[in-house]
Amino acid sequence: MSLLVVQILNGLQLGVLLFLIAAxxxxxxxxxxxxxxxxxxxxMLGAYLAVMFYSMTGSTLAALVLxxxxxxxxxxxxxxxxxxxxxxxxxxxxxxxxxxIILFLNQAVKFVWGAAPLSLPIPEMFSGAVVLMPGxxxxxxxxxxxxxxxxxALMLYALVSWTRLGMLVRAGANNATMVSAxxxxxxxxxxxxxxxxxxxxxxxxxxIAPILSVEPGMGDTILILAFVxxxxxxxxxxxxxxxxxxxxxxxxxxxxxxxxxxxRLVMGPSPARTVGPAIASMLIYLVMAVVLYLRxxxxxxxxxxxx
Amino acid sequence: xTAQTSSGESFVVREKLPLALLALFxxxxxxxxxxxxxxxxxxxxxxxxxxxxxxxxxxxxxxGALVSFGHAAFxxxxxxxxxxxxxxxxxxxxxxxxAAVLAATIxxxxxxxxxxxxxxxYFIMITLAFGQMAYFLASSLxxxxxxxxxxxxxxxxxxxxxxxxxxxLFYYIALGCLAxxxxxxxxxxxxxxxxxxxxxxxxxxxMATLGYDIYRYQLTAYAISxxxxxxxxxxxxxxxxxxxxxxxxxxxxxxxIIMILFGGLGTLHGAIVGALAYVLLGEWLSDLTENWxxxxxxxxxxxxxxxxxxxxGLATQLMPHWTRKKPEPQP
Numbered sequence: 001m002s003l004l005v006v007q008i009l010n011g012l013q014l015g016v017l018l019f020l021i022a023a024x025x026x027x028x029x030x031x032x033x034x035x036x037x038x039x040x041x042x043x044m045l046g047a048y049l050a051v052m053f054y055s056m057t058g059s060t061l062a063a064l065v066l067x068x069x070x071x072x073x074x075x076x077x078x079x080x081x082x083x084x085x086x087x088x089x090x091x092x093x094x095x096x097x098x099x100x101i102i103l104f105l106n107q108a109v110k111f112v113w114g115a116a117p118l119s120l121p122i123p124e125m126f127s128g129a130v131v132l133m134p135g136x137x138x139x140x141x142x143x144x145x146x147x148x149x150x151x152x153a154l155m156l157y158a159l160v161s162w163t164r165l166g167m168l169v170r171a172g173a174n175n176a177t178m179v180s181a182x183x184x185x186x187x188x189x190x191x192x193x194x195x196x197x198x199x200x201x202x203x204x205x206x207x208i209a210p211i212l213s214v215e216p217g218m219g220d221t222i223l224i225l226a227f228v229x230x231x232x233x234x235x236x237x238x239x240x241x242x243x244x245x246x247x248x249x250x251x252x253x254x255x256x257x258x259x260x261x262x263x264r265l266v267m268g269p270s271p272a273r274t275v276g277p278a279i280a281s282m283l284i285y286l287v288m289a290v291v292l293y294l295r296x297x298x299x300x301x302x303x304x305x306x307x
Numbered sequence: 308x309t310a311q312t313s314s315g316e317s318f319v320v321r322e323k324l325p326l327a328l329l330a331l332f333x334x335x336x337x338x339x340x341x342x343x344x345x346x347x348x349x350x351x352x353x354x355x356x357x358x359x360x361x362x363x364x365x366x367x368x369x370x371g372a373l374v375s376f377g378h379a380a381f382x383x384x385x386x387x388x389x390x391x392x393x394x395x396x397x398x399x400x401x402x403x404x405x406a407a408v409l410a411a412t413i414x415x416x417x418x419x420x421x422x423x424x425x426x427x428x429y430f431i432m433i434t435l436a437f438g439q440m441a442y443f444l445a446s447s448l449x450x451x452x453x454x455x456x457x458x459x460x461x462x463x464x465x466x467x468x469x470x471x472x473x474x475x476l477f478y479y480i481a482l483g484c485l486a487x488x489x490x491x492x493x494x495x496x497x498x499x500x501x502x503x504x505x506x507x508x509x510x511x512x513x514m515a516t517l518g519y520d521i522y523r524y525q526l527t528a529y530a531i532s533x534x535x536x537x538x539x540x541x542x543x544x545x546x547x548x549x550x551x552x553x554x555x556x557x558x559x560x561x562x563x564i565i566m567i568l569f570g571g572l573g574t575l576h577g578a579i580v581g582a583l584a585y586v587l588l589g590e591w592l593s594d595l596t597e598n599w600x601x602x603x604x605x606x607x608x609x610x611x612x613x614x615x616x617x618x619x620g621l622a623t624q625l626m627p628h629w630t631r632k633k634p635e636p637q638p
Contacts, residue, residue, distance in 0.1 A: 029428065033428075035428050035431065035432075082608055082612075085612055086611075086612075089611075091374060091427065091428050091431060092368070092374050092564070092568070092572075093611045095374065095376065095431065095561075095564065096561075096564060096565060096568055096607055096610075096611050097607065097608045097611040097612070099561045099564075099565070099607065100603070100604040100605065100606070100607030100608040100611070101604060101608065102604070103600040103603055103604035103607070104600065104601055104603075104604025104605055105604075106600070107598050107599075107600035107601045107604070108598075108601055110598075111598050111601065220557070220558075224435060224436060224439045224557060227432045227435060227436060228432075228436050230432075231429060231432045231433060231436070235428065235429065274449060274450060277447040277449070278444055278447045278448065280447075281440075281443035281444060281446065281447045282440050282443065282444055285436050285437060285439065285440035286440075288433070288436055289418075289421045289437075292421055292424065292425060292429075292433060293420075293421050293424065296424045296425045296426075296429070297425075297429070298429075
C-alpha cells in the first residue's frame with residue numbers, strides 16, 4: 001500500500017515535470033505552428049546553468065533566479081537569430097534546423113562543463129524526508145517539485161484564461177493571421193510566448209537537477225516524452241497538456257513498478273520478469289497509440305483549428 | 308526523372324547522376340586496393356546501407372510529404388532480427404533475410420495504421436514516439452543484451468557458405484541491394500500506384516474525391532519503406548557484427564532525414580548522394596575535431612536557412628547546364 005502511494009507521488013512528480021516542458025512546447029506550436037526540437041536542450045541548459053550559478057554564488061535561490069534569467073536570455077537569443085526565420089517554413093525545415101541546434105548544444109555542454117554528470121545539492125531547507133503516514137517517508141524536495149509544478153499550472157491557467165495576453169495567445173492559436181490583421185504585433189506575441197516556454201523548460205531543468213544527474217543529452221529523452229504528452233493532449237491545448245502529462249507520468253511510473261507483479265498473476269515469475277519491463281517501457285506509447293487511434297487530434301484539440 | 312521527360316535524350320545522358328554513382332560504387336574496391344582498403348570499404352558499405360534506408364525514407368518524405376521521424380526503428384528491427392536469430396544459432400540467409408524484412412514491414416504496417424490517421428506535425432511526433440517505443444523495447448530485451456546490445460558471432464550464411472564474411476563480396480552484395488532498391492523505387496514512383504501516392508501529397512481531398520482510398524496507398528508505401536529499412540538493418544547487422552538499441556535512437560532517425568535533405572527531396576538518387584555526403588562529411592569532421600558536432604549543428608541550420616533543395620538543388624543553381632530541372636509533380 002505504501003509502495004503504491006510512493007509510486008503515485010513519483011508519477012505525479014514526473015507528470016508535473018513533463019507538464020512544465022510540454023506547456024512551453026504546446027504553446028509555441030499552438031501559436032506559431034513551430035515545432036521546436038530544441039526545447040529539450042533548454043531544459044538541459046536550465047539544469048547546467050543552475051549548477052554553474054550555484055557553484056558561483058553558493059545559494060540555491062540565487063542559482064534559481066540567475067539560471068532562469070540566463071535561460072530566458074538564451075532562448076530569446078535563439079528566437080531572434082534563428083527561429084524567427086523558420087516560422088514560415090514547413091515542418092521539415094524546422095525539424096532539421098532545431099535538430100542541428102540540439103547537436104550543437106549537446107556537444108557544447110560537453111565541451112564547456114565536461115562529459116561527467118554534475119549534481120546540484122538539495123537546498124538545506126528542503127532536504128530530508130517527511131513522514132506522510134506511519135512507516136512512509138517521502139523526500140521533501142519531490143513534494144516541492146509537485147507543488148511548484150501545480151502552482152505553475154494554476155498560474156498558467158489563470159494567465160491564459162483571464163488576461164489580455166492569454167486571450168491573444170488563445171486567439172493566436174486559433175488564427176494567427178487574423179490576430180495580426182487586427183493590429184496585434186504578432187512578432188512580439190511570438191517572442192513573449194517563446195520566451196515564456198523557454199523559461200518553463202529551464203525551470204523544469206533547475207527543479208529536477210537536485211534529483212537527477214545533470215549530463216549532456218538529458219533533454220533528449222524528456223523531449224520525446226513531452227511530445228507524447230502534447231500529442232495525447234491535443235497540440236496547442238494547455239489543459240490537454242496538463243491532463244496528458246499526469247496521465248503519462250502516472251502510467252510510466254506505475255507501469256515500471258508494477259508490471260512484473262501484475263504479469264505474475266497470469267504467467268510464471270520468470271517470463272513475467274522478462275516481459276514486464278518490456279511492456280512497461282512501451283506502455284505510454286501504447287496509450288498514445290490508442291488515444292490517437294480513437295481521436296487523431298488528441299484528447300483536447302483546440303477549437304476551430306484544423307490539424 | 309519520370310517517363311515524361313525521357314524523350315529525345317539518350318539513356319546515358321538522362322541517367323547521368325545515377326550512372327555516375329553506380330560507377331563510383333562499382334570501381335571503389337579497385338581504387339581502394341591502392342589505399343587503406345578495409346577502411347574505405349567499410350566506410351562505403353555504411354554509405355550504401357544508409358542509402359538503402361534513406362531511399363525508403365525519400366519515398367515517404369519526398370513523394371508523399373509524410374515526414375517519418377522514426378525510421379531508424381526499421382533499421383534496428385531488421386538488425387535485431389539477424390541478431391536474435393543468430394543468438395539461437397540460425398544464420399541461414401533464407402531465414403534471416405526474410406525475417407528481418409518481414410519484421411520491419413509488419414512493424415511499419417501496424418504503426419502506420421495509427422500514424423497515417425494523423426497529419427502534419429502529429430505524424431512527425433507519432434512516428435518519433437513509435438521509434439522511441441522500439442528503442443526502449445530493445446533496451447529492455449535483457450535476454451538479448453538490453454542496453455549493451457548483442458554481439459553477432461556468425462554472419463549470415465548461404466547454404467553453409469559465408470559470403471558476408473568476405474569483405475569484397477559483401478560489398479558487392481550491398482551494392483546489388485542498393486541498385487535493386489533504387490530501381491524498385493524508381494519503378495514504384497512512376498507506376499500507377501506512385502501516381503496516386505504523389506497525387507495524395509499534392510491534394511489529398513481531390514484524390515479522395517476521385518475515388519482513391521488514400522489511406523491504403525499511404526499505408527502500403529509506409530510498409531514498403533519499412534521493408535527497405537529492414538533490409539538496411541539486415542546488412543548493417545552483418546557489417547558491424549553487432550546490434551544495439553543505439554541503432555534505433557531518434558538521433559539516427561534525424562540523421563536519415565538530414566541525408567535526404569542534403570541530397571534533395573523526392574529525387575531518389577538524392578538519397579544516395581545525401582548518404583554519401585553525410586557519412587563522408589561526418590567522417591571528415593570527426594577526424595578534424597572531437598567536437599565535430601559543434602561544427603555540424605550550425606552547418607545544418609545554415610543548410611536549412613540558405614540552401615533549399617539540398618546539394619543537388621545547389622548544384623542546379625550553380626551549374627544550370629550540367630543538371631536539369633526536377634520535373635514538376637503531376638497534379
